[in-house]
Amino acid sequence: MSDFLGPDFLLDTATARQLFHEVAAGLPIIDYHSHLQQGEIAARKRFSSIAELWLAGDHYKWRLMRSAGIDEALVTGAAPDEDKFKAFCSVLPLAAGNPIHHWSHLELRRLFGIDLTINAANAPAIWKAANARLAEMDCWSLLDQARVEVACTTDDPADDLAQHAELANSALKTRVLPAYRPDQAMRCNKPEFIAYLQKLGGTAGVRITTFETLVEALAARVRFFHSQGGRISDHAIDAALPAGPVGPAQCEALFAKRFAGGQLTEAELGAYQRGLLHALGRVYAEHDWAMCLHIGAQRNNNRRRLDQFGPDTGYDSIADFSSSAGLAALLDDLDAEDRLPKTLLFNLNPAMSEVLSTLIGAFQDGATAGKLQYGPAWWFNDHKDGNLRQLQTLAAHGVLGTSVGMVTDSRSFASYPRHEYFRRLLCRQLGQWVEAGEYPDDGAGLAQIVRGVCYDNAKQYFGL
Numbered sequence: 001m002s003d004f005l006g007p008d009f010l011l012d013t014a015t016a017r018q019l020f021h022e023v024a025a026g027l028p029i030i031d032y033h034s035h036l037q038q039g040e041i042a043a044r045k046r047f048s049s050i051a052e053l054w055l056a057g058d059h060y061k062w063r064l065m066r067s068a069g070i071d072e073a074l075v076t077g078a079a080p081d082e083d084k085f086k087a088f089c090s091v092l093p094l095a096a097g098n099p100i101h102h103w104s105h106l107e108l109r110r111l112f113g114i115d116l117t118i119n120a121a122n123a124p125a126i127w128k129a130a131n132a133r134l135a136e137m138d139c140w141s142l143l144d145q146a147r148v149e150v151a152c153t154t155d156d157p158a159d160d161l162a163q164h165a166e167l168a169n170s171a172l173k174t175r176v177l178p179a180y181r182p183d184q185a186m187r188c189n190k191p192e193f194i195a196y197l198q199k200l201g202g203t204a205g206v207r208i209t210t211f212e213t214l215v216e217a218l219a220a221r222v223r224f225f226h227s228q229g230g231r232i233s234d235h236a237i238d239a240a241l242p243a244g245p246v247g248p249a250q251c252e253a254l255f256a257k258r259f260a261g262g263q264l265t266e267a268e269l270g271a272y273q274r275g276l277l278h279a280l281g282r283v284y285a286e287h288d289w290a291m292c293l294h295i296g297a298q299r300n301n302n303r304r305r306l307d308q309f310g311p312d313t314g315y316d317s318i319a320d321f322s323s324s325a326g327l328a329a330l331l332d333d334l335d336a337e338d339r340l341p342k343t344l345l346f347n348l349n350p351a352m353s354e355v356l357s358t359l360i361g362a363f364q365d366g367a368t369a370g371k372l373q374y375g376p377a378w379w380f381n382d383h384k385d386g387n388l389r390q391l392q393t394l395a396a397h398g399v400l401g402t403s404v405g406m407v408t409d410s411r412s413f414a415s416y417p418r419h420e421y422f423r424r425l426l427c428r429q430l431g432q433w434v435e436a437g438e439y440p441d442d443g444a445g446l447a448q449i450v451r452g453v454c455y456d457n458a459k460q461y462f463g464l
Contacts, residue, residue, distance in 0.1 A: 004117075005105050010384075010424040015441065016431025023450045024423040028149040029416060030458040032232060033179065033292060033407040038153045041176055042163040045139045045413075050112075050130040051081035054104070055088060057411045059314035064100055065091055066314065076309060082127060089123035099383040099421070106417035111145065139413045143174040146416035150464050152179040152232055157221035158196075158203045161228045168229065175464070180225050180233040180289075182218055182280070186273055187238075188258045197259075211248075211255035215279040222283050231462050233284055234292045238299060238319070239266060241274040241326025245333075251275035274330055281334045284341035290462055291341045294378065295323050295356070296348035318348050318380055324355045331363050331372075342368060342461065344404070346375035353389065357397045370402030370461065376422070378409060387425045401449040404458040423454050 003009075011017045047053040055061055055075075065075050065088060073079045074087040095101045108114045108126065112133045116122045143151065155161065155178040167176045184196045201208040204217035222233075254272045258264055264272060277293075284291045298319035300306045305315050327345075334340035340363060345356045360372035374397075377383070377390040387406070394400055406422040408415045430446055433439040439446075458464070 005102075005109065005115075010421075010428050011431070012428060013431035013435045015434040015446070016424075016427040018443075019427040019430060019446055019450050020424055023447045024427055024454050025420070027423075027451065027455040028147045029419050030150045030405075030455060030462075030464060031148060031408050031416070031419075032150070032152045032404070032458055032462055032464075033154070033234060033409055034151055035154050035409065035411040036151055036176075036413065037411070038155070038161075038163045038167065038176060038178075041139055041143075041151075041153075041172070042166050042170075046137070047134055049081045049085070050127065050134060051085040051088075053134065053412070053414050054107075055081075055084055059312060059316075060100055061088060063314040064088075064095055064098065068094055076313070085127055086120065086123045089118050089126065090120040092118045093120075102384075102421060103415070103418055106420065107414045110417045110420070111142065111414055140172055140174075142413040142416075143172070146419075148174045148416060150175045150177060150459075152177050154179055154181045154234060155225070155230075156184060157182050157218055157225075158184075158200045160203070161225070164228055175229070177232075177464075178225055178228055178230045179292075180222060180230055181235070182233075183236055185214065185218060186235060186276060188255075188272055189263055189269060193258065209259065211251040211275070214255065215276070215283075218280060219283045222280075222287060222289070226287050226289075230289075231287075231464070232290050232292060233280065235277065235294065236297065237273065237277075237293055237295045237323060237327075238297060239270040239273055240321045241270050241277075241323055241330060242267065243325035243329050245329075246271045246275045246278070248275075251279075270326065274326060277330055278333055281330070281341055281343075282337065282339040285334070285339040288463065289341055290344060292344045292346060292375070293327075294346040294348070295327070296321075296352060297379070318350075320349060320351070322352070322355075324352070324359065327356075328359055328362070331359075335363055335365075340365075340371075342371050342373075344373040344375040346378045348379055348381065350381065350386075350389070353393050354397070357393045361398060368461070370399065370404070370457065373402075373404055373461075374398060376403075376406040378407075382406075382409070382418070384425065387422055388429055391426060391429050401452050402457060403453045404461050405453045405455070419454075423450075426450065426453055 008017050011020055062075050068091040070087050074084050104118055112130045114129050116126055151174050161178050164178050197208045200217050204220040206213055206217040208214050208217050254268055296319050297316055299316045300311055301317055302315040347356045357374040360374050363372050374394045377386040408418050434441050
């Protein structure tokens with residue numbers, strides 16, 4: 001008989017069940033990459049309804065609804081929240097195999113204690129019961145209920161981090177730390193780039209007119225972030241990095257071209273980004289930071305919808321450009337200088353999985369366990385099969401037990417049951433190896449892997 005989302009959901013062996021229930025389930029969460037808004041946390045944001053909690057800003061669910069033929073008025077438009085929620089509930093039963101189906105039911109059960117199946121018939125009852133529970137909650141209680149020990153936000157270098165300072169002195173149990181995301185400095189072809197340089201320079205106390213002064217300003221902000229608890233940088237690599245050398249003179253020439261009002265070609269943009277990553281990688285190494293590289297997103301494919309709704313609204317996809325040679329050259333340049341920081345490679349294109357999971361092994365130095373990480377299943381890979389493939393690929397080419405585990409990569413305070421989802425899949429994979437005779441039935445060794453991947457490794461790796 002089916003036991004949908006029962007206690008042993010995804011746990012198909014006795015070993016998996018033991019590992020999850022006795023080891024993984026009770027561990028706190030370290031979410032080292034999210035898009036939670038520090039301002040909302042500082043204000044102890046409350047939610048008017050489950051529609052606001054679930055649907056506002058969630059481009060995963062927006063894509064799902066659009067694909068099922070839901071009118072945009074019920075997705076991002078002006079329709080009442082209850083109507084949007086009912087529209088989502090009507091679509092979810094069609095999404096068999098989509099992780100949103102599992103995640104939404106897990107959230108409903110773990111956050112609200114509601115075990116109803118999400119569908120059109122149950123939507124009114126879920127709406128009423130969830131909203132009644134939500135009226136007693138705020139974002140702090142959601143973080144506390146999920147046992148989130150650390151949550152890293154995503155912050156621009158020019159941010160004053162005042163709300164982080166406020167949170168550090170508050171009664172919130174979760175440590176909310178900034179993560180350094182210099183996308184606006186990386187994406188120099190954007191129309192707002194020149195204005196951003198003025199903003200960044202004003203914050204850093206540096207007049208930015210050259211590539212050298214840009215790096216100087218960004219380095220100053222790294223020092224400030226470090227003083228506020230920051231230990232992680234985050235970069236989106238949306239262009240192919242060149243394999244050939246990129247020296248200081250070339251970086252200055254590319255910056256000067258853009259600063260004078262010109263646009264860089266795709267090849268020049270890749271060279272500029274590699275040069276900037278090299279300069280910043282040296283700064284990160286100096287502060288013992290981790291450098292997270294998110295590779296392989298093709299963003300804003302739909303120009304009409306970008307004009308209507310802006311970025312991050314569900315019109316992105318997986319890119320097929322190759323970054324292996326340029327990425328290897330970047331890592332090699334930093335390693336040759338003994339300035340290679342701890343680095344995580346987040347891979348969006350499954351075709352690059354074996355490439356990147358083997359590349360990390362070329363730059364391990366024996367000083368830090370898993371100094372280079374093949375990052376967790378991310379965005380379009382964050383589903384059952386994607387998580388299992390990530391674990392299998394890392395295990396085949398590296399040391400699974402050194403992984404720093406998964407992240408939500410989410411804007412939603414309701415998303416933390418995704419950690420449970422990942423932990424169940426980790427235990428499932430280990431259990432299958434034991435049952436198949438491919439790994440010994442060594443309770444202590446298995447528990448060490450589970451504790452490490454789910455919690456211990458991230459805490460140690462990021463210095464949290």
